[in-house]
Amino acid sequence: MLNALLLxxxxxxxxxxxxxxxxxxxxxxxxxHLLWSDEFDGTSLDKxxxxxxxxxxxxxxxxxxxxxxxxxxxxxxxxxxxxxxxxLRTDSKLIRDFPDWGKQQYSSAKIITKDKVAFNGGFxxxxxxxxxxxxxxxxxxxxxxxxxxxxxxxxxxxxxQVGSQPNVxxxxxxxxxxxxxxxxxxxxxxxxxxxxxxxxxxxLAWTLDSITIxxxxxxxxxxxxxxxxxxxxxxxxxxxxxxxxxxxxxxxAAAKGIDDRALPQRFExxxxxxxxxxxxxxxxxx
Numbered sequence: 001m002l003n004a005l006l007l008x009x010x011x012x013x014x015x016x017x018x019x020x021x022x023x024x025x026x027x028x029x030x031x032x033h034l035l036w037s038d039e040f041d042g043t044s045l046d047k048x049x050x051x052x053x054x055x056x057x058x059x060x061x062x063x064x065x066x067x068x069x070x071x072x073x074x075x076x077x078x079x080x081x082x083x084x085x086x087x088l089r090t091d092s093k094l095i096r097d098f099p100d101w102g103k104q105q106y107s108s109a110k111i112i113t114k115d116k117v118a119f120n121g122g123f124x125x126x127x128x129x130x131x132x133x134x135x136x137x138x139x140x141x142x143x144x145x146x147x148x149x150x151x152x153x154x155x156x157x158x159x160x161q162v163g164s165q166p167n168v169x170x171x172x173x174x175x176x177x178x179x180x181x182x183x184x185x186x187x188x189x190x191x192x193x194x195x196x197x198x199x200x201x202x203x204l205a206w207t208l209d210s211i212t213i214x215x216x217x218x219x220x221x222x223x224x225x226x227x228x229x230x231x232x233x234x235x236x237x238x239x240x241x242x243x244x245x246x247x248x249x250x251x252x253a254a255a256k257g258i259d260d261r262a263l264p265q266r267f268e269x270x271x272x273x274x275x276x277x278x279x280x281x282x283x284x285x286x
Contacts, residue, residue: 018187028205030123030275066249068104077109084269110245118145118239124204131265132196135258136163137247142240154235159202164255171213176232188221
């Protein structure tokens with residue numbers, strides 16, 4: 001999920017679907033050491049693992065997104081049948097009395113593990129079923145724990161799917177020297193024909209030397225730590241935290257418009273699990 005304002009709609013359309021680091025092979029094997037997980041088996045969100053991010057509700061979210069992210073609002077986020085449900089709704093009349101309301105007409109939720117757990121490498125697997133409606137934008141991604149400014153600190157997009165291109169998984173890395181604003185973003189995409197009707201396993205294998213992203217054990221993107229520029233090319237040697245959210249709108253997700261009649265839409269997550277990868281660095285900090 002991009003974490004900076006995009007320059008123009010034209011630039012966004014060209015760069016957000018980077019498909020220049022494609023591979024097709026099995027995902028790398030992780031160890032048996034489970035570092036962290038959430039199975040969402042309780043009755044409410046585990047606040048020892050997750051926090052709500054509502055920080056930009058008043059001023060508006062990046063990328064021309066149109067949602068208000070609610071906190072502790074069951075209609076937008078709840079645990080149900082062993083799944084995390086993030087639900088996108090159109091209900092401006094119900095949210096307009098919230099003190100941080102920024103005149104949005106859509107409500108949703110965004111949760112993060114920041115300051116609770118962060119990972120410096122590892123194998124992340126998220127079992128999820130995605131929404132499919134024009135304008136929706138579910139994402140599984142990671143940002144640096146140290147609050148480095150974007151894009152210097154890096155960003156790892158494990159999964160994005162936009163309503164303008166349903167049933168396609170996008171994986172992208174952003175760094176100071178490689179990102180959409182420079183026209184040289186690094187990423188790839190893969191068809192997932194049943195992404196909106198079935199659960200799939202979205203996966204990240206992150207080592208000292210490379211980042212590989214795939215779905216259901218099929219890797220479709222790899223970026224290696226082989227470019228000059230130091231941290232500008234590879235800032236992925238420090239802890240990153242996890243993010244789950246469901247956005248609405250923006251030039252990319254709403255390139256073919258927004259279908260209000262299709263709402264509400266759900267982003268369902270069965271589990272999030274993080275295993276150690278077979279390299280020699282510490283992989284988690286809490």
